[in-house]
Amino acid sequence: MKTVLPAEREVMTEAVRVLLAHLSPSKAARALSWIQSGAGDYVALRDRLFREASMKALVDGIRDAERSGGGTRSRTPRSRQARSS
Numbered sequence: 001m002k003t004v005l006p007a008e009r010e011v012m013t014e015a016v017r018v019l020l021a022h023l024s025p026s027k028a029a030r031a032l033s034w035i036q037s038g039a040g041d042y043v044a045l046r047d048r049l050f051r052e053a054s055m056k057a058l059v060d061g062i063r064d065a066e067r068s069g070g071g072t073r074s075r076t077p078r079s080r081q082a083r084s085s
Contacts (some may be wrong), residue, residue: 003066016032018030
């Protein structure tokens with residue numbers, strides 16, 4: 001199986017959309033500033049985020065996301081879904 005990686009610009013565009021969907025504009029701007037400055041320790045963050053996940057679970061999750069469109073679909077945040085119900 002060959003994995004096709006999206007262009008960096010495409011990933012950043014989607015990341016900005018996700019941030020804006022889940023954070024206030026000021027928090028999203030702060031997060032983008034932090035990301036672009038290279039601040040923080042990515043390895044420590046990665047280890048904390050994926051501490052409980054096995055490699056198989058991560059690979060399966062990536063494959064599922066690719067099959068369903070790679071996560072590029074527009075989704076309503078869960079907090080908004082709960083309010084609109």
